[in-house]
Amino acid sequence: MSQLEHKTFEQKINRRDLIKLFGASVVAASGIFGASEKAFAKNAPNVVVLGGGVGGSSFAKYLRFANPDVKITLIEKHPEYITCFRSNDVIVGMHTLDELTFNHQVLQSKYKVNVLIDEVTGADFSKKTVKTAKGETLAYDKLVVSPGIDFKFADTEGFDAEVAAGKFPHAYKAGAKTLELRKQLINLPKGGTAIIAPPENPYRCPPGPYERASLFADYLKVHNPTAKLLVLDPKDRFTKDGPFKKAWERLYGFKTDNAMIEWVSGSEGGKVNRLDTKNMTVETDSGNHKADLINLIPNQRAGKLAQNLGLTNNSGWCPVDRNSMESLLHKEVYVLGDSTIADAMPKSGYSANSQAKVCAQAVSDTLQGNQLGKAVYANVCFSLAGENYGVSISAIYEVRDGLIQPKGGSAGVSPITDKAGLPILEATYQKNWQRNFVKDVFS
Amino acid sequence: MNHRIIYGFLAVSAMNSAMAENINPIAKGQAMAWQCAPCHGTNGQEFEESMPPIAAMPAEQFTKAMLDFRQGDRPATIMDRVAKGFTDEEIKAMASWFELQPKKQWVDTSLEEAQLSLDATRGQK
Numbered sequence: 313m314s315q316l317e318h319k320t321f322e323q324k325i326n327r328r329d330l331i332k333l334f335g336a337s338v339v340a341a342s343g344i345f346g347a348s349e350k351a352f353a354k355n356a357p358n359v360v361v362l363g364g365g366v367g368g369s370s371f372a373k374y375l376r377f378a379n380p381d382v383k384i385t386l387i388e389k390h391p392e393y394i395t396c397f398r399s400n401d402v403i404v405g406m407h408t409l410d411e412l413t414f415n416h417q418v419l420q421s422k423y424k425v426n427v428l429i430d431e432v433t434g435a436d437f438s439k440k441t442v443k444t445a446k447g448e449t450l451a452y453d454k455l456v457v458s459p460g461i462d463f464k465f466a467d468t469e470g471f472d473a474e475v476a477a478g479k480f481p482h483a484y485k486a487g488a489k490t491l492e493l494r495k496q497l498i499n500l501p502k503g504g505t506a507i508i509a510p511p512e513n514p515y516r517c518p519p520g521p522y523e524r525a526s527l528f529a530d531y532l533k534v535h536n537p538t539a540k541l542l543v544l545d546p547k548d549r550f551t552k553d554g555p556f557k558k559a560w561e562r563l564y565g566f567k568t569d570n571a572m573i574e575w576v577s578g579s580e581g582g583k584v585n586r587l588d589t590k591n592m593t594v595e596t597d598s599g600n601h602k603a604d605l606i607n608l609i610p611n612q613r614a615g616k617l618a619q620n621l622g623l624t625n626n627s628g629w630c631p632v633d634r635n636s637m638e639s640l641l642h643k644e645v646y647v648l649g650d651s652t653i654a655d656a657m658p659k660s661g662y663s664a665n666s667q668a669k670v671c672a673q674a675v676s677d678t679l680q681g682n683q684l685g686k687a688v689y690a691n692v693c694f695s696l697a698g699e700n701y702g703v704s705i706s707a708i709y710e711v712r713d714g715l716i717q718p719k720g721g722s723a724g725v726s727p728i729t730d731k732a733g734l735p736i737l738e739a740t741y742q743k744n745w746q747r748n749f750v751k752d753v754f755s
Numbered sequence: 756m757n758h759r760i761i762y763g764f765l766a767v768s769a770m771n772s773a774m775a776e777n778i779n780p781i782a783k784g785q786a787m788a789w790q791c792a793p794c795h796g797t798n799g800q801e802f803e804e805s806m807p808p809i810a811a812m813p814a815e816q817f818t819k820a821m822l823d824f825r826q827g828d829r830p831a832t833i834m835d836r837v838a839k840g841f842t843d844e845e846i847k848a849m850a851s852w853f854e855l856q857p858k859k860q861w862v863d864t865s866l867e868e869a870q871l872s873l874d875a876t877r878g879q880k
Contacts (some may be wrong), residue, residue: 375868377865379811588871649801665792665793669786669789670786688782688793688845690837690840704832704833707836707840708790708837709840720839720842722838726832734832740805741832741833744805745793745806747804748792748793748794748795748796749794751861751862752792752796
């Protein structure tokens with residue numbers, strides 16, 4: 313860290329600095345494993361996985377680790393998966409969507425997972441079958457559902473899926489709409505106003521809206537320095553708010569007359585009640601705000617598939633057994649990731665991957681008649697408060713009093729110090745984490 | 756502070772009950788070690804990024820690093836926080852497991868190779 317001591321919080325760090333610090337980092341060659349036909353026993357148990365995102369893909373891989381003999385089928389609608397994490401980087405041009413796009417080829421070739429590009433239309437829990445849009449009926453011994461999130465547009469008047477598909481992308485699932493938001497940011501008039509409105513808890517990637525705000529400011533500072541960014545929040549607190557706000561002070565003049573970011577909390581009337589698309593205005597508890605770019609991130613609930621299969625309760629999310637991720641509503645059905653009620657665990661890719669591993673072990677143990685172990689989960693989230701300024705939150709979790717809770721004294725966020733090297737290191741780790749993590753999920 | 760003592764106590768009781776339930780501590784080590792993969796690579800086998808690889812790390816080295824992180828004796832970004840989540844026994848169980856993992860990139864490791872090292876760890880009761 314000593315080599316970074318002379319750096320200021322605003323200073324750019326280049327590749328040479330990093331190589332000096334860490335040695336040349338080489339992009340790993342992707343291993344190509346020829347698809348091989350493994351013959352499974354006729355009576356081998358069938359595990360069917362719905363969803364090829366982080367939860368579903370991690371589960372399939374780690375179930376293969378836990379059990380070489382089980383038949384695994386993964387059903388995913390799209391042949392490719394674009395990660396939501398790091399998609400904020402795409403909005404400001406630090407990454408391309410291609411770099412966030414993955415497929416399930418290694419799951420098939422290395423882990424002998426049968427991947428079907430298809431869509432599940434229903435399940436019969438008594439017969440233990442699922443039906444697909446292409447007309448397949450698949451029997452399962454264990455069903456694992458990892459369906460992501462769905463949006464509650466109706467919570468904001470004037471907002472709906474059609475509006476979001478047009479000029480008001482939430483860009484909270486990565487894809488074409490991420491690029492639309494990028495276009496809007498680039499085309500923001502000189503000295504214009506952008507609004508980001510984060511959702512109510514709970515929602516996917518709790519730091520996501522604030523990282524997005526940070527990266528918007530990072531971009532505008534260079535390309536449109538007289539522009540303003542207004543964050544209209546229904547909440548009074550948000551994750552890592554201490555380190556985020558300190559970074560905003562250091563980088564974007566937060567709380568000064570020249571502030572590039574202004575944050576309006578729920579108590580201050582930040583909650584957006586209505587979107588007026590014609591007049592480019594949002595109505596909040598504290599009055600109307602006109603802007604040139606409006607990015608409303610809707611409130612959320614469990615993915616549509618979880619709702620359709622009856623895996624959600626009144627909260628809109630899926631209750632699960634905390635030691636196995638088995639649904640509390642349907643036996644032999646497990647739910648992973650953002651859709652679940654996981655107590656202290658945030659809805660993050662890391663959490664979905666963590667839950668997938670606990671679930672893979674639990675499913676394998678159950679199929680083999682072994683006693684279940686006690687679950688240990690983890691979550692680490694690195695966010696960028698600026699291109700070279702990282703903030704993190706992390707915790708190890710255990711099940712206590714029937715709830716997933718931080719284990720030991722492990723829960724915490726980045727300390728606020730006057731050492732400029734620390735946030736630079738966290739930004740570096742963030743980039744390393746992304747490359748590592750997708751390998752743990754997809755290869 | 757009180758909470759920490761209570762957590763510590765509960766963690767120890769959890770470990771004791773795991774032993775009472777005759778759960779192989781190495782198997783428990785594996786389940787915990789899997790949780791390290793997002794940053795350190797599958798089975799700790801990521802040798803090309805700034806987070807250090809853990810595969811094949813001598814158990815003593817792993818244990819010392821974790822204990823130093825936990826006590827705040829080693830500079831850290833997040834590992835000081837992460838290490839506070841584990842008891843001495845849990846750290847030892849992970850250390851024994853990681854020591855037996857192949858010292859090569861995960862993408863270059865076949866499932867069969869990985870399985871061999873896992874079988875070796877399973878044998879350690």
